[in-house]
Amino acid sequence: MATSLETKDLRALRRVMGQELRTLRRQRKMTLDQLSRKVGLRARQLDLYELGRSAITLEHFVRIKWALSEKHVVLKQSVGLVFGRRR
Structure with missing residues (x-):
């Protein structure tokens, strides 16, 4: 069982990640619906996740971060895919 200090640290970490x-x-300038798709x-x-009310797995955090990264957008654009309003 986690001590109260460990629990407090985990809550703070969730909040910062969110x-x-x-x-x-x-x-x-992306909505939650666009990101969810x-x-x-x-x-x-x-x-x-953003509010820090739910524990986020590392896999989900990485997937979300990847979807929000500029490199990901540029990479997709370079192969001719368009998503959202960016072209």
Whole structure:
């Protein structure tokens, strides 16, 4: 069983990870629905991740971060795929 200090640290980590995802999503001007279609997760689950109310797995965090990264957008554009409003 986790001690209260460990639990507190985990909550803080969830909150920080969620804030990072929300900041990236807002910088890309992407809605939760658009992001959910890209990563294959429900918009409600993404919202819980961003709020730090749900524990996020490392796999989900990496998938979301990859979908929000500029390199990913540029890579997809270079092979002729268009998604969202970016061309």
